[in-house]
Every structure is written in C-alpha cells, then in structure tokens.
Amino acid sequence: MKFELNAQARTLQGSGASRRLRRANKVPGIIYGGSAAPEMIEIPHNDLLLALRKEAFHSSVISIKLDGKVQTVLLRDSQMHAYKPLVLHVDFQRVDATHAVHQKVPLHFVNADLAPGVKIGGGTVSHAMTEVDVSCLPQDLPAFIEVDLKELQAGQTLHVSQLVYPKGVKPVMHGSDDPVVVAITAKRAVAEESAEDEAAPAA
Numbered sequence: 470m471k472f473e474l475n476a477q478a479r480t481l482q483g484s485g486a487s488r489r490l491r492r493a494n495k496v497p498g499i500i501y502g503g504s505a506a507p508e509m510i511e512i513p514h515n516d517l518l519l520a521l522r523k524e525a526f527h528s529s530v531i532s533i534k535l536d537g538k539v540q541t542v543l544l545r546d547s548q549m550h551a552y553k554p555l556v557l558h559v560d561f562q563r564v565d566a567t568h569a570v571h572q573k574v575p576l577h578f579v580n581a582d583l584a585p586g587v588k589i590g591g592g593t594v595s596h597a598m599t600e601v602d603v604s605c606l607p608q609d610l611p612a613f614i615e616v617d618l619k620e621l622q623a624g625q626t627l628h629v630s631q632l633v634y635p636k637g638v639k640p641v642m643h644g645s646d647d648p649v650v651v652a653i654t655a656k657r658a659v660a661e662e663s664a665e666d667e668a669a670p671a672a
Contacts, residue, residue, distance in 0.1 A: 470525045470612060473532045474516060476500075479509040491555070498559040500533065500542060505563065510535060517556050521547060525612040528574045530564060541607060543572060564607045571641055573600045575613045576632075578651065586623035586653035593656075594618065597649045601629060602641040609637035616651060623655040 479490070479497060487497045494514045501507040510533075520526045526544065533540050542561035550557060564570050576599055586592040601614055614632055621627065628647045629640050642648075 580619035590623035
C-alpha cells in the first residue's frame with residue numbers, strides 16, 4: 470500500500486503558532502534525517518488522521534510532497550490529544566533507497582483455530598509480541614509479518630528467528646537474544662481435580 474501526503478513549509482514556531490495551525494485544521498510536524506537540514510512542515514489534519522488510523526501507515530515508506538519535491542520518509546512519532554481525535558504533532562525521518570532502515574512491523578497471527586495445541590489439546594494462544602523490529606531496504610519494507618500457527622502444539626513456542634520473513638527482510642536481534650513471539654499454553658492438567666474428587670468422599 471502506498472501512502473502520499475501533501476505538506477507545506479512552516480515558518481512560525483512555538484506553542485502559539487502551533488495552536489493557530491490546529492485551529493486552521495493543520496498539524497505541525499518535522500522532517501529530519503539524511504544529509505539535508507530538518508524541515509518544519511504543516512499537514513492537513515484530516516488527511517493525516519485518516520492515514521494514522523491505518524495500521525500499514527505506521528510501517529510503510531511514505532511519500533511527502535513539499536514545495537513541489539517528493540521526499541520518502543518513515544513515520545517516527547505522532548502525538549495525539551488525550552481524549553479527542555486530534556493529532557497534535559508528527560515526526561518523519563527521511564530514508565534513502567540505497568540504505569537499510571530499521572522499523573517495527575506489526576505481526577498478523579493466522580490459523581490459531583487450526584493449531585493442534587488449540588483444536589485438539591484445548592490450549593490457549595498467548596501473544597508475547599505484537600510487532601517485530603526488522604532491517605531491510607525501504608522498497609522491501611513489508612506492511613506486516615504473517616505468523617502461521619497451524620503447526621503449533623500445546624506447550625510449544627515460536628521465536629523471532631523462526632518467523633518467515635519476505636525476501637530482503639531480516640529481524641533485528643541483540644546478541645544471542647531470540648525472544649518468544651507466541652506460545653500455546655497447555656490446558657491445565659485435571660489431575661488435581663481428580664484428586665479432589667477422590668478425597669471428597671473420604672472427608
């Protein structure tokens with residue numbers, strides 16, 4: 470999925486200027502990174518809010534048209550109002566097509582109902598992670614990583630290194646750390662319940 474936003478250069482700074490922008494239905498923001506200097510920008514609020522509501526927007530390369538030039542960026546931060554559907558500020562980082570980027574990508578879990586540990590063993594799926602940090606060239610950045618649970622038995626786990634990644638994409642791990650992504654917790658043994666049932670008449 471491709472995302473494109475239109476932006477304008479922002480010359481006035483400070484909390485007062487930001488409030489005036491928000492009253493004009495615009496969001497103050499910044500584009501930074503690369504060899505160019507940081508640029509203060511403003512973006513139409515409703516366009517940005519709609520984009521932020523889409524999961525893929527948070528892990529996709531975004532095209533921002535600014536002063537007639539298109540810049541490719543990644544979303545790095547967005548600040549929302551505590552209870553209103555209002556975007557207060559947004560940060561973007563420039564990306565270079567020839568350099569790898571690090572980005573957190575959401576995980577999509579599929580076939581949980583087909584997993585033997587659930588379907589036969591009566592276990593429950595326990596998610597330890599909902600996103601994974603990956604490294605790849607910008608054009609290879611996936612919108613999500615699919616985690617297929619159809620072979621998972623009760624008591625088994627899947628680790629970051631065991632996920633299937635698209636071509637050109639690899640997980641970012643620190644040292645020998647290989648975190649658990651998901652597990653199927655086995656159904657509690659009924660031995661205790663049986664023991665209680667046997668002990669009840671004696672009592």
